[in-house]
Amino acid sequence: MFAPVVKVQQWFETACGGAGYTLELLLKAAGRMVLLGRKRREAVDQLALCTLGSLPVVFITALFTGMIVSLQTGQVLRDFGQENSLGYIVTLGMCREMGPVFTCLALAGLVGSTYAAEIGTMKVSEEVDALEVMSIDPVYYLVMPRLLALGIAAVALTIYANVIGIIGGALVARANFDVDLEIFFKNGRDALKMKDVYGGLIKSFLFGTTIASVACAQGLRADGGPAGVGRATLHSVVISFMLILVFDYLLTWLIW
């Protein structure tokens, strides 16, 4: 009779343990940033991998996000003769929400899963133990460069996604609702405040560091061979997805 209660208790304990470990890892990695100079080459390599490798997926994601927002919103606005407001909505929507969220959801799948798999494989093959035995802190060697790289990559890719998404929305507005492109972009520029830009980029940076922390934590806790690496990868993506959505709500409430 109590078996489901025990299972929930065990799941809750595991979840809290994992959350605590991830937070501790994030704080340790942040503390190791003072040693960034010694790992700058690795950080740059990771940044290049995150950014360049994600460009095609972020392009498609952002383009169709902007197009869908424009298409759906335009149909409603047309009923009120307000199609020309599409510029406001698409621009604000991309910069405040769609750009950061969809970009980072893509990064969680693309890069977060790679980090979890890579570090998880190192963990199960004792490479992480080898680092410890050589007195090389795995947080400094593995986590810190990835944390910084993904935080910066998330910001850069969000800017890229915002531009692509707005252009996609503009093309749909022009094609489907006869909105003049000049009016679209002018309305978008008028609507955009600095807070909308930096608020979205703050979200991106926090989402990026969250993805890296979760992925590295899952990798470092992997055990049980290839199956354990698979579980770590899956958990990394799922947890990152959920945290992005939860943090998005909290940050939106805080910033706006």
Place this chain on the structure above:
Amino acid sequence: MNAIVETVEPTAGTETADADINYRPMLAGAAVEIADLTKRFGSRVVLDGVNLSVLKGETMCVIGGSGAGKSVALKCIIGLIKPDKGCVKINGADITTSRNGELENARRKIGFCFQGSALLNSLSVFENVALPLREHEKLNEDEVRNRVQEKLALVGLGDAGEKLPSEISGGMKKRVGLARAIIRNPEIILYDEPTAGLDPVMGTAINDLILDMQKKLGVTSILVTHDMSSTFRVSNRIAMLVKGKIVKLGTPAEFRASDDPMVKQFIYGESEGPLTRPST
């Protein structure tokens, strides 16, 4: 039976039928001391109050069946696993209750050879061996190259520096692991199943390297293994671990001469005996 051996002074120049090594006169004093070491995983007791003292300059083999606790004991010595009870001392310094800095000091004196070599797959052989130097010592590139080449030559892999771990054999990986373990000239080397998975020829080559390390570098070595030919070839003393306890400690000659049924069953590889009899 667990015993702390205070000192052992084997007769200098003694030769045994087991190995073609002479016992080297050993320095008094323990390099590694384990006292009352206990470790549980869940309800399973893996180490149950182990006491062992390994003297400076000696080669100690810890033997036992699968699941006896050998690798766990080795990882407790290097600090990868924290014991539930007991202590580990490296050159007199207790590392089990020490802060991180003291553990790091102890690790500087220890090289560890993993069973699977644990080479970093993203780095070349050269970079794997150079890694501890790059992270801990202020050497220029020429000094790093010279030190790495010296150690790679010592293990017979002077030409393999540019290869990746995925491009070399298991035996070569073991040797690269050994080169990496000795790159900072440690006082103590720990080996986790150094000949596991190797063919007899390569196994002998690894054994010869282990003997070389003792002769040329004067290191203290602790090997965890269930390879008896390797054990008799390289060890000065042997400790047998059964169900988390040391049941016999002695020289290779004492092991061969032992009437203990557990020892005889293990060293001769007999399928029936107290080790395989179901416990009542």
